[in-house]
Structures are given as C-alpha cells and as structure tokens.
Amino acid sequence: MADFRAIAAAGKTIERVLNACFTVDQPVQNKVTKAVLVQTEDFARTGDSIIPTNAVSIFLYRVEVNRVMRAAWAGVGNLDGQAHLPVDLHYLLTGWAENAEHEHQILGKTMQCLDSFPSMSGPVLYPTAGWSDTESMQVLVEDVALEPLMRTFDSLEADFRLSIPYLARIVRVDGRDIEPAEPATTVVTGLVPA
Numbered sequence: 001m002a003d004f005r006a007i008a009a010a011g012k013t014i015e016r017v018l019n020a021c022f023t024v025d026q027p028v029q030n031k032v033t034k035a036v037l038v039q040t041e042d043f044a045r046t047g048d049s050i051i052p053t054n055a056v057s058i059f060l061y062r063v064e065v066n067r068v069m070r071a072a073w074a075g076v077g078n079l080d081g082q083a084h085l086p087v088d089l090h091y092l093l094t095g096w097a098e099n100a101e102h103e104h105q106i107l108g109k110t111m112q113c114l115d116s117f118p119s120m121s122g123p124v125l126y127p128t129a130g131w132s133d134t135e136s137m138q139v140l141v142e143d144v145a146l147e148p149l150m151r152t153f154d155s156l157e158a159d160f161r162l163s164i165p166y167l168a169r170i171v172r173v174d175g176r177d178i179e180p181a182e183p184a185t186t187v188v189t190g191l192v193p194a
Contacts, residue, residue: 002129002172007063009129010089010137010171011037013120014058021113027105028054028097035110043156055096056110061152062090066170082175089168090142092152094161107164114139114166135172142167 002009018035027033031054038057042049051057066086093110095103117124121136144165153160 002131002135002174004173006129006131006171006173007060007087007089009126009131010168011058011060011091012126012128013124013137014091014114014139014166014168016126017117017120017124018056018058018110018113021109021116025109027109028102031102033106033109040156043161051096053096053098054102054106056106057092057094057096059092059094060089061092064088064090084175085173086170087173089171091166091168092149092163093166094163096161103162107162111141111164114141137168137171139166139168141165 015035015037022033022035033054033056034052035056035058036050036052038051038059040059042051042057043059064087066088093107095106095110097103097106118140119136119138122133125131125135125137142165149163149165150160
C-alpha cells in the first residue's frame with residue numbers, strides 16, 4: 001500500500017515515463033530533452049536553475065482530496081483499520097527551449113507520450129511509495145480555463161509560459177498499521193474496607 005511518499009512518487013513516475021519516451025524519440029532533433037520535477041523557485045530561471053535549456057518541467061501546483069472516492073475509501077478503512085486518503089494531483093507541464101518551435105515540439109511529444117500511458121501501474125510506478133501490486137494512477141489532460149492558469153503564474157511571480165495542465169488521480173495515501181493500545185486497568189492495593 002502506498003504511504004505518504006505516494007505524492008512524491010507520482011511526480012517521479014511522470015518524470016520517469018517522459019524521460020523514457022524522450023530517450024526513444026527526442027522531440028528536438030540533435031538535442032537532448034529532459035523531464036524534470038520542479039518547485040516554485042525554479043521558474044525564476046537563475047543560473048542555478050535545475051531546468052535545462054531543452055526540457056519539460058513538471059510542477060505540482062495543487063493537491064486535493066478526491067471527494068468522490070473519499071467516502072468509499074473511508075468505508076474500506078473502517079473494515080481494515082487503516083486510513084486511506086485518495087488525492088488528486090494537479091500538475092503544470094511547461095516546455096522550455098531556445099525558440100517557440102522547439103517548445104511546441106517538446107509539448108507535443110509530452111502529450112503524445114502521456115496519452116500513450118494514461119494509466120500507470122506495476123513497475124512503471126516509482127518504487128519509493130511502496131505501491132501495492134493492484135494500485136495504478138491515471139494521468140490525463142485537465143480542463144483548466146485560461147484565467148486560473150494566468151493566476152497561477154501571477155502567484156509564481158514568473159512570466160507566463162505555455163503550459164499544459166495534467167491531473168494524476170487517484171493517488172492513495174495509506175496510513176500505517178497501528179496496533180491499538182491495550183485497555184488500561186488500574187489495580188489499587190493496600191486499601192482496607194471501612
């Protein structure tokens with residue numbers, strides 16, 4: 001069962017799948033393109049940025065409890081004694097290149113790759129989360145209007161970049177096996193009845 005590392009492992013899974021696709025067929029001829037997980041500060045593109053010139057960045061901008069599946073997993077948790085929290089992970093995938101044509105090619109290859117692997121399971125899943133054999137993650141293009149997307153870039157304090165919103169669902173964060181404490185019993189000795 002996936003644990004609290006599932007959120008990080010989901011991003012690493014997407015990164016690994018994209019890099020495997022890029023290795024087979026580079027989006028930009030005679031250039032190596034990489035997929036990289038990024039955080040807010042990486043959008044500044046300073047000298048120490050982890051985003052290479054030819055890349056697609058994978059930015060997790062929102063984590064949300066899946067309200068539809070929460071009740072069902074709470075029922076399962078009631079039976080097996082564990083917490084099961086289903087979450088949806090919202091990503092922005094952004095192309096980075098020297099010119100617009102190459103950025104578009106990178107984004108096109110990214111979409112082609114993720115459309116080829118809409119459901120990721122088994123050995124494709126990044127192993128750090130301890131996934132069970134039956135777990136999978138669905139990755140699909142998310143319908144996000146332009147205004148909320150622009151607000152996201154405003155909050156990043158970065159210039160707008162052409163990005164594709166993706167949704168990874170349902171990633172489950174399972175609780176640990178916790179044995180309940182034995183009931184406390186108080187034994188009083190040395191009292192004399194009155």
